[in-house]
Amino acid sequence: MTTLVHDAIGATEKLTTAEISNGTSASAVTAVTATSTVAAVTAGAVANTAAPVKQVQRSFRPLLLKVLPPLFGIALMVLIWSIIAVKDSSFPSPWVTLQEAIKVFSDPFYQNGPNDQGIGWNIYASLKRVAVGFGLAAVVGIPLGFLIGRFSFLSGMFNPVISLLKPVSPLAWLPIGLLVFKSAHPAAIWSIFICSIWPMVINTAIGVQRVPQDYMNVARVLNLSEWKIVTRILLPSVLPYMLTGVRLAIGTAWLVIVAAEMLTGGVGIGFWVWDEWNNLNVPHIIIAIIVIGLVGLILEQILVAAARAFTYEDTGA
Structure with a gap:
C-alpha cells in the first residue's frame, strides 16, 4: 500500500510541475492531484481488505488438510459399498443400513x-x-x-x-x-x-x-x-x-x-x-x-x- 501511495504522489508531483511550466490552470492541477490521491487511497483499501482474507485462508488451510482427507476416504468407502449393493441385491445399501x-x-x-x-x-x-x-x-x-x-x-x-x-x-x-x-x-x-x-x-x-x-x-x-x-x-x-x-x-x-x-x-x-x-x-x-x-x-x-x-x-x- 505504501508503494502505491508513493507512486501516486510522485506522478502527481511530476504532472503538477509540467502543467505549471506549460501554463496550465491551477484548477486542472488540483483535479489531477485529487484524482491521483483517490486512486492511491482506493488501492490501499483494497490491499487492507485482501490481507485479512489471506490470513483467514492461511489459518483454515491446516484444518482443511486435516478434515478433508478422512471425509474423502469415508466417501470412497460409501461409494464402493453402494456399488456392491447395486450389483448384489442381497447386500444392504448404506441407506438401508x-x-x-x-x-x-x-x-x-x-x-x-x-x-x-x-x-x-x-x-x-x-x-x-x-x-x-x-x-x-x-x-x-x-x-x-x-x-x-x-x-x-x-x-x-x-x-x-x-x-x-x-x-x-x-x-x-x-x-x-x-x-x-x-x-x-x-x-x-x-x-x-x-x-x-x-x-x-x-x-x-x-x-x-x-x-x-x-x-x-x-x-x-x-x-x-x-x-x-x-x-x-x-x-x-x-x-x-x-x-x-x-x-x-x-x-x-x-x-x-x-x-x-x-x-x-x-x-x-x-x-x-x-x-x-x-x-x-x-x-x-x-x-x-x-x-x-x-x-x-x-x-x-x-x-x-x-x-x-x-x-x-x-x-x-
Whole structure:
C-alpha cells in the first residue's frame, strides 16, 4: 500500500510541475492531484481488505488438510459399498443400513431375555471381559517384562518360552480355557489374557534393556536400592515402550473377544454378530462391524492420549 501511495504522489508531483511550466490552470492541477490521491487511497483499501482474507485462508488451510482427507476416504468407502449393493441385491445399501442403525440405537439397552438384549448391553459385556483379561495381563506382563529386561538369567529362561507361545493363535487357547475353567465366560477372559500379555512383556523388556548404561553406573555408584532403581531410573525411561505394548495389547484384546464370543455364546458383541448371521440379518452385521471398529478406535485413542501425556520428548534445547 505504501508503494502505491508513493507512486501516486510522485506522478502527481511530476504532472503538477509540467502543467505549471506549460501554463496550465491551477484548477486542472488540483483535479489531477485529487484524482491521483483517490486512486492511491482506493488501492490501499483494497490491499487492507485482501490481507485479512489471506490470513483467514492461511489459518483454515491446516484444518482443511486435516478434515478433508478422512471425509474423502469415508466417501470412497460409501461409494464402493453402494456399488456392491447395486450389483448384489442381497447386500444392504448404506441407506438401508442407516435406517436399521437408527432402529437399533433408538433402544440399545432393551432386555427380552438372556439371549435377546440390545446392542448396548452386548458392547458393555464385551468391554467388561476385555477389561478383566487386559487388566490381568497388565498386572502379570509389565512386572515380568521388567524382570526379564533387568536380569539376563530370567531373559535367557523366558525368551524361548515367549518365542514358542507368542505365534499361537489366541483362539487356539480357548479350548484350554474351556477345559480348565468349565465355563465360557472365564474361558473368553483367559483368551484375552494370553493374547494381551505378550506385547506388554516384550515391549517392557526391550525398554528396560535400552536404558543407557550410564544411568545404571550412576545408580551403582550412589548405591541405590533396587526399588529406587526401578522407580527413579527404569520406570521413566521404560514408560514409552510400556505404553506402546499396552496399545498393541488392547487392540489385540478387542480383536480376540469378538471371535471368542462367537464360539462361546452368551451376551457380547461377538455373539450378537453371530446371532444376527443366524437370523440372516445382514444390515445388523454391518452395524456391528462399524461399532466394533469405532470402539476399538476409541480405546486406541485413549491410550494414545495417555502415551502423549506421559512421554517426554527431547526438544533439542
